[in-house]
Amino acid sequence: MRIAIATDAWAPQVNGVVRTLQAVTAELGAMGHDVCVIAPDQFLTVPCPSYPEIRLALTTQAGVGRRIAEFGAEAIHIAIEGPIGLAARRHCLGRRLAFTTAYHTQFPDYVAERTGMPAEWFWHYIRWFHAPSAAVLASTPSVEAILERRGVGPVQRWGRGVDLALFRPDRAAHPAFAALPRPIQLYVGRVAVEKNIEAFLACDTPGTKVVVGDGPARAALSRDYPEVRFLGALHGEELASAYAGADVFVFPSRTDTFGLVMIEALACGAPVAAYPVTGPVDILDPSSAAMDDDLATAIGRALACDRGAAAAYGATFGWRRSAEQFLGALVPQGEGRRQLAA
Incomplete structure (x- = not known):
C-alpha cells in the first residue's frame, strides 16, 4: 500500500x-x-x-x-x-x-x-x-x-x-555517571514547562539527579538547580547507556498521552517512578515501577524494584x-x- x-x-x-x-x-x-x-x-x-x-x-x-x-x-x-x-x-x-x-x-x-x-x-x-x-x-x-x-x-x-536492539539492559553505563553519587535519578525528554521537571528536581532525595534533553526551560532550571547534571540531548547508544546507568527513571509529567521514554528506560533495566496519571497508569507494571502522588515517595519505592523485572517488561513492547x-x-x-x- x-x-x-x-x-x-x-x-x-x-x-x-x-x-x-x-x-x-x-x-x-x-x-x-x-x-x-x-x-x-x-x-x-x-x-x-x-x-x-x-x-x-x-x-x-x-x-x-x-x-x-x-x-x-x-x-x-x-x-x-x-x-x-x-x-x-x-x-x-x-x-x-x-x-x-x-x-x-x-x-x-x-x-x-x-x-x-x-x-x-x-x-x-x-x-x-x-x-x-x-x-x-x-x-x-x-x-x-x-x-x-x-x-x-x-x-x-x-x-x-521500543527498539529492543538498541535499548537493552546489558549496556554499559554512560561514562558521565562514573563519579556521580548514587542513586542516579534520570529524566529524559523535552526540557519544557509542560513536562513538570521542576517537581522532580525539587524532590528531597539522596544521590544525583540527571537531566537528558534540551528545551526552552533548560537555562532557568540549570540556574535554579546547580547541583543537577544537565547532559543535553543524547541519541542512540549514548541515550541507551544513560538509561542503563540510571538507578531509577523519573517521569514527572502529568500531561503526556503515553511517555515513550518510560518503556525505553524499562527495556534498559531502569525501574520507573511517576505520578498515577494518564500515560503511567496505562503503561507501568507494579513489578518494575512505582506511582504515587508524592514523587519522592515513588522514587524511593521504584529504587527497590527488580531491574530484571523492568527489562523483561520493557521487552514486551515491540514496534x-x-x-x-x-x-x-x-x-x-x-x-x-x-x-x-x-
Missing part, C-alpha cells in the same frame, strides 16, 4: 512523536509498504512562538496536496494538528479523500500552560480538526476515554514500541505490533470514498 503521512513533527525535532513516526515508518517499509512522509523539512519554516526549537512549516493546501497527489497515496494519515496537518486536511476534504488522524499530545493542556488561557478553548479546535477523520488513533485506554469524553472520535488504539495497529486503522481510498458517500 502507498501510505502518505503528513506531520508537523519530524527530524531534527527530538521527541516521542518523531521517534514513533520514524519507527513505524521503518516497520511499514519492512512489511513491504511504500511510505511518503510530508514534513517541515520540505518547506520554508519559522520558529514556533515560545518554543524556537520547533519549526513550523510555511505551506499551503496546494503545496501539501501536490505531494500527496504525485505520490499516488492509497491511504492518508494526518499526524499532527499543525500547519502541514491543516493543509493536508483541507486537501483531503476538498477532494473527498478519506484520512485518519492521531492524538499524540495533550495540545490543549500544553497551550494553556504556555498562554494562561483555559484549555477548554483549545478543545474546540481539537474537536473541529478531528471531526472528519475516519479514525482518531490514541495510544492508551486513558487517552481514548479523554477523547470520547470530549466528543472526539471514532477512536482506535495505536500502541507504542511491529504498533505498525500493525496503525496499518489496520488506515482507510484505503476506494473504501473511504464509499464511506464519505454513505
Whole structure:
C-alpha cells in the first residue's frame, strides 16, 4: 500500500512523536509498504512562538496536496494538528479523500500552560480538526476515554514500541555517571514547562539527579538547580547507556498521552517512578515501577524494584505490533470514498 503521512513533527525535532513516526515508518517499509512522509523539512519554516526549537512549516493546501497527489497515496494519515496537518486536511476534504488522524499530545493542556488561557478553548479546535477523520488513533485506554469524553472520535488504539536492539539492559553505563553519587535519578525528554521537571528536581532525595534533553526551560532550571547534571540531548547508544546507568527513571509529567521514554528506560533495566496519571497508569507494571502522588515517595519505592523485572517488561513492547495497529486503522481510498458517500 502507498501510505502518505503528513506531520508537523519530524527530524531534527527530538521527541516521542518523531521517534514513533520514524519507527513505524521503518516497520511499514519492512512489511513491504511504500511510505511518503510530508514534513517541515520540505518547506520554508519559522520558529514556533515560545518554543524556537520547533519549526513550523510555511505551506499551503496546494503545496501539501501536490505531494500527496504525485505520490499516488492509497491511504492518508494526518499526524499532527499543525500547519502541514491543516493543509493536508483541507486537501483531503476538498477532494473527498478519506484520512485518519492521531492524538499524540495533550495540545490543549500544553497551550494553556504556555498562554494562561483555559484549555477548554483549545478543545474546540481539537474537536473541529478531528471531526472528519475516519479514525482518531490514541495510544492508551486513558487517552481514548479523554477523547470520547470530549466528543472526539471514532477512536482506535495505536500502541507504542521500543527498539529492543538498541535499548537493552546489558549496556554499559554512560561514562558521565562514573563519579556521580548514587542513586542516579534520570529524566529524559523535552526540557519544557509542560513536562513538570521542576517537581522532580525539587524532590528531597539522596544521590544525583540527571537531566537528558534540551528545551526552552533548560537555562532557568540549570540556574535554579546547580547541583543537577544537565547532559543535553543524547541519541542512540549514548541515550541507551544513560538509561542503563540510571538507578531509577523519573517521569514527572502529568500531561503526556503515553511517555515513550518510560518503556525505553524499562527495556534498559531502569525501574520507573511517576505520578498515577494518564500515560503511567496505562503503561507501568507494579513489578518494575512505582506511582504515587508524592514523587519522592515513588522514587524511593521504584529504587527497590527488580531491574530484571523492568527489562523483561520493557521487552514486551515491540514496534511491529504498533505498525500493525496503525496499518489496520488506515482507510484505503476506494473504501473511504464509499464511506464519505454513505
